[in-house]
Amino acid sequence: MDAKETARTTQMVKSFREAPIDGMALKRLIEAGLTWLRTNQQLVNSLNVFPVPDGDTGTNMVLTMQSAFDEIANSSERNFGKMAHAVANGALMGARGNSGVILSQLWRGFARGVDNKEVLDAATLATAFAQARDTAYRGVVRPVEGTILTVAKDVAAAAEKALHETNDPFVMLEHVVAAAEISVQHTPELLPVLKEAGVVDAGGMGLYFILEGMLRFANGQSLEAGYAVVKPLAALQLEETRELIEPGQDFEVVIDFKPDAPLDLIDFYQRLEEMGTSIQVGEGDGIYRLHIHVPTEKRYHPIDYAMTLGTITKVAIENLVAQMNGLEAAGRGGKLTLTPVEPGQIAVVAVSPGPGIARVFASLGAAAIVEGGQSMNPSTQEILAAFENLPTDKIIILPNNKNIILAAKAVAELTVKQVAIVPSRSVPQGLAAMMRLVPDGDLEAVAEDMTAALDEVETGEITTATRSVEIDGVYTKEGDLIVLHNGKLVLSCSTLEEACLGFLEILHAENFELITLFYGADLNRQQANRIADLIRSAYPEQEIEVQDGGQPHYYFIIAVE
Amino acid sequence: MSGETNPFGRITVSPRAIATIAYHAALESYGVVGLAHKNLVDGLAQALVKDPTHGVEVHYDGTHIDIDIYVIIEYGTRIKTVAGSVGNTIRYHVEKALGLPVNQVNVHVRGLRISNGD
Numbered sequence: 001m002d003a004k005e006t007a008r009t010t011q012m013v014k015s016f017r018e019a020p021i022d023g024m025a026l027k028r029l030i031e032a033g034l035t036w037l038r039t040n041q042q043l044v045n046s047l048n049v050f051p052v053p054d055g056d057t058g059t060n061m062v063l064t065m066q067s068a069f070d071e072i073a074n075s076s077e078r079n080f081g082k083m084a085h086a087v088a089n090g091a092l093m094g095a096r097g098n099s100g101v102i103l104s105q106l107w108r109g110f111a112r113g114v115d116n117k118e119v120l121d122a123a124t125l126a127t128a129f130a131q132a133r134d135t136a137y138r139g140v141v142r143p144v145e146g147t148i149l150t151v152a153k154d155v156a157a158a159a160e161k162a163l164h165e166t167n168d169p170f171v172m173l174e175h176v177v178a179a180a181e182i183s184v185q186h187t188p189e190l191l192p193v194l195k196e197a198g199v200v201d202a203g204g205m206g207l208y209f210i211l212e213g214m215l216r217f218a219n220g221q222s223l224e225a226g227y228a229v230v231k232p233l234a235a236l237q238l239e240e241t242r243e244l245i246e247p248g249q250d251f252e253v254v255i256d257f258k259p260d261a262p263l264d265l266i267d268f269y270q271r272l273e274e275m276g277t278s279i280q281v282g283e284g285d286g287i288y289r290l291h292i293h294v295p296t297e298k299r300y301h302p303i304d305y306a307m308t309l310g311t312i313t314k315v316a317i318e319n320l321v322a323q324m325n326g327l328e329a330a331g332r333g334g335k336l337t338l339t340p341v342e343p344g345q346i347a348v349v350a351v352s353p354g355p356g357i358a359r360v361f362a363s364l365g366a367a368a369i370v371e372g373g374q375s376m377n378p379s380t381q382e383i384l385a386a387f388e389n390l391p392t393d394k395i396i397i398l399p400n401n402k403n404i405i406l407a408a409k410a411v412a413e414l415t416v417k418q419v420a421i422v423p424s425r426s427v428p429q430g431l432a433a434m435m436r437l438v439p440d441g442d443l444e445a446v447a448e449d450m451t452a453a454l455d456e457v458e459t460g461e462i463t464t465a466t467r468s469v470e471i472d473g474v475y476t477k478e479g480d481l482i483v484l485h486n487g488k489l490v491l492s493c494s495t496l497e498e499a500c501l502g503f504l505e506i507l508h509a510e511n512f513e514l515i516t517l518f519y520g521a522d523l524n525r526q527q528a529n530r531i532a533d534l535i536r537s538a539y540p541e542q543e544i545e546v547q548d549g550g551q552p553h554y555y556f557i558i559a560v561e
Numbered sequence: 562m563s564g565e566t567n568p569f570g571r572i573t574v575s576p577r578a579i580a581t582i583a584y585h586a587a588l589e590s591y592g593v594v595g596l597a598h599k600n601l602v603d604g605l606a607q608a609l610v611k612d613p614t615h616g617v618e619v620h621y622d623g624t625h626i627d628i629d630i631y632v633i634i635e636y637g638t639r640i641k642t643v644a645g646s647v648g649n650t651i652r653y654h655v656e657k658a659l660g661l662p663v664n665q666v667n668v669h670v671r672g673l674r675i676s677n678g679d
Contacts, residue, residue, distance in 0.1 A: 095639040098591050098646045108637055138676045139635040141588040141595060 013220035017170055021120040023083030027072050029214040030087055034065040035223040035526065036213025037206060044209065047202035057202035060097030064104060065210065067094020073529075074544060076536060080120050084111040084128075099203035102136055102148050106207070109135025125169045126159040129176070146191025148203030154183035155211070170218050177215045180208040224277075224524075251299040252278075252318045255290045259310035263288070268309075275301045287313065293320065339365045345439040346446055347390045350398040350430055351378060351408075354550030357427055357518060357557075364434040366398075373401050373427075373551060380410045393417040394443045396450065400430040402487060420447035425487060426459040427518065427549070428559030458512070459486050460503045460558035462496065481555070496523075496555055500531055501538060509560055515542050516559040518549030523556075531556075576619035579655060583617045583628050583666075586654035592643030595633040597671035625664040626655065636673040644668040 019025065037044070037058075044058030071090025077083045088111040091104035112135065113128030114120065133156040136149055143149050158179030162172040187201040188194040194201055216223055253276075272279045276294035292302050299317060306312050339362065341347040350366040352358040353373025361369060368386040372378035387395050395417050399408040402425040412419040420443055424430040433450035461484040465476040476482050476492035483491040483503045491502045500517075509515060515535060519528035525548065532546045549557055587593050596616025618629040628651060634643050648666040655663050 092637065092639055095642050097642065101638050101642050101646065102591050105635075105638060135676075139594070139638060140591045141593065144589055 009220040017218060021169055023077040023079050026080055026083045030069050032217030032223055033210035033213040034069050037065055037209045038062050040209045044202050044206045047199045047205055057099045060100045061103055061206040063096045064091050064094050064100035079118055081114045081116040084114050099148060105136045105139050106132040106152055120169055122163055122167045122169050122172050125172055126163045129156040129159040146187040147201050148207050151180055151183045151204035151207050154179050173215050177212050180211055184208050250296045250321045251294050252320050253292050253294055253302045254316045255302060255306045255312060256287055256314040257306045257310050257312045258287055271305055338362050339367055341367045341390055341392050343391045345392050346394045346396055346443055347392050348396045348437060349387045351400045351404050356548035356550035365437055377404050380407050383411045384414055395419045396447055397421050398424045398430040398433060400424050400427050418443055422447055422450045424454055427557050428457045428459045429454045432457040456561055458507055458560040461554050462499045462556040463554045496531060497534055507560055509539055512560045514561050516545040518547045518557040520549055520551045520554045576621050579619045580617040582655050582658050583630055583651045586651045587630055587647055590647045590650045592635050592638040593632050593647055594635050594674045597631045597633055627665050629667045631669045631671045633672045633674050634670055636675040640670060644670055
């Protein structure tokens, strides 16, 4: 972080902490709690002791919080109490697992405690924590102590106590987070199974991370880098990190090295965090094993860095993206659930430029996905292979890129199956077409109907100009951001904000209903949400959705309909 | 009462014993606020039971253990999740205590308790 950025963060922290805590502030805090919990999800998961009843506490709590956040993601409610009720509702609807149910009850009580308050003050916050505790405890006949319930109880007590010292809800939150940490560390003393397993309670830890995430956000601290600790070599769970692959982190690097001098761990982690994510470090007999996911261009940086620390004994570099693609093609590993087709039904093969977009197509009923898009056109063979083995002979192909339409047409010549091409030139067009899919319908009629849907959506694509050029009266310099409207260059500018808002202005987005942003591999959700919020305030009448597209090269693909 | 024979004699476990394990496991499950009688006479429906054999039904034929449990759940929780979690918890505790696989646990939600207004 350079000095300028630090100054900006300080300014943001100041303005956030001095503004009244209203519904919008709660939304930011919920997102922060969710993000920090997600960052530490694997750590919480690793704390499980019961093999059966609750196998994945961290994941369950993340999904519950995600559901809570989804409920308010599009809301611009100013009233704190109303927003809290929406959070509680979302948590309830999405409650997963035991810990998720308890978490939803905590939010329910919390919402009750703040009832209809416009803004949050310290006294209300203390009441809300007390209500959260009471509501959660009412949900069970015999509360087991040493669990998330105990942490909720200690949190409420800390809030009550802090009320004597402060009127600032954020100062109270500091007390609360500190109390939650102590409470979590104390759980093994109350619950023997935890002590036997040598862990603290997972649910309690999850609650702690949610609260701590809110505090970190209010303090302007990062929510991305998780708690990293040096584990015994045997405890490294490198396989699990496969699930954590983030867009842009293409290479997994594992290095064994023997440091010349004891490691300065804080500095060590800081350097690693600058390079990549999913950092794990193990130690045994003086040999350190370092595991990290890094972007392609930084794949040698961890090795160069480890060289400066000592002697490297072994290095392994693997291309994660290629591996994950292999896994998905083999029908395992990936999180993609494709729609199974019955014989005689229509199967849709969609070409998708990113994993997030692939998931959206899958959720809309695509039977097969082919990876590909701008500058990575799939071959006819790849498209053919995607559907050759499906148990039906009616196939619709969505190329989703103008450069792939020809390849798709060529495929039709190569197979005995009946193939119809719906010539979608962009992802939004492809999605619009998916909405018209009738799996049991007549192939020609359905394809015609889907083709008709292509023009119902406007497509915006935001990317970087690769050379200086003037097209259609728009002049752009290499490195500038450019906006394409239905494939035509319409705008060149320097920031994403200008690009998104500029595009919507050119389009007269106020005449449309729904704006969906698919953010690319180079952006994270928070960056995308920030822009979505800007759009929301510029277009209050329109519904704005944010989806993780995961596509390379394009910062945003925007669908307006 | 089925059981197994070892060199020192026979061990039998009665359904009532299994019911007791299930009863206690259920009451420690989050979201369950009580058990209800399995044979409801209307009007007595919400009477919470204290006797483990009343809200739990166990069929054990020597090989299969089938458990039916009749629960009251806290209003405002996600019933599907709570019921699923009760089933898992009971299965876990019974299997752990007996060392025998449980064939099925059927959770019957007999009512909801409203503790205060939302």
